[in-house]
Amino acid sequence: MNHPKQHSSRLIDLTGKRFGRLVVIKKAPSSAKNGNARWLCRCDCGNQIIVDSQSLRRKSTRSCGCLRREINHQRMLNNKVFDKYQGNASSLKDGHGVFYSSIRKTKRNHTGVIGVSYDSHYHRYVARLRFHGKYVLNKTSNNLEEAIQMRLAAEQKYFKRQVQQVHFN
Incomplete structure (x- = not known):
C-alpha cells in the first residue's frame, strides 16, 4: 500500500x-x-x-x-579622523569632489593597485570604482594588467583629471 x-x-x-x-x-x-x-x-x-x-x-x-544605523553612528562618533573633519565634508574629498577613501590603497589590498583586487573564489581580478555612491566600474579579468587598465580608464572618465602612473609596492 x-x-x-x-x-x-x-x-x-x-x-x-x-x-x-x-x-x-x-x-x-x-x-x-x-x-x-x-x-x-x-x-x-x-x-x-x-x-x-x-x-x-x-x-x-x-x-x-x-x-545598524545606531551602531554606525556610534562608530563615526568614536572615530578620531571623522571627529577631526566633522562638519567639513570638503576635507574628506579631493579637489574634484572624490572621497579620499575611494582613492587610497587599503591594508587589505594585495594587488598593490587601488580599486583592483583578486577574487580567490572565481580566480579573477576585479576592477571597481564608485562614483557619487554608485559603482561605475565593476568588471573582472583573468589578467592583472587588463584589470588595472580598466580601473585607469574609469578614473580618467569619471575623475576628469590626469591619472598618475600606478605605484606598486
Whole structure:
C-alpha cells in the first residue's frame, strides 16, 4: 500500500515573542522563497517589517535596520579622523569632489593597485570604482594588467583629471 509523502511542516508560532528589538505581531500572508514562514514584526523604534522565521530564530535580524544605523553612528562618533573633519565634508574629498577613501590603497589590498583586487573564489581580478555612491566600474579579468587598465580608464572618465602612473609596492 503506497502512502503519499507527508511533509513535516510544523509551524512554530512566534506571535508575541521578542527577538532583539523586534516583537512578532502575526504571521505574514506569504512564505519566503525558501518555504519558511514570514512574520510581521514591530521594532522598538515603531517601524514594522516582515521577517523570515529563520532570520528571527538565528538572530541574524534583530531590528528594522535602526540598530545598524545606531551602531554606525556610534562608530563615526568614536572615530578620531571623522571627529577631526566633522562638519567639513570638503576635507574628506579631493579637489574634484572624490572621497579620499575611494582613492587610497587599503591594508587589505594585495594587488598593490587601488580599486583592483583578486577574487580567490572565481580566480579573477576585479576592477571597481564608485562614483557619487554608485559603482561605475565593476568588471573582472583573468589578467592583472587588463584589470588595472580598466580601473585607469574609469578614473580618467569619471575623475576628469590626469591619472598618475600606478605605484606598486
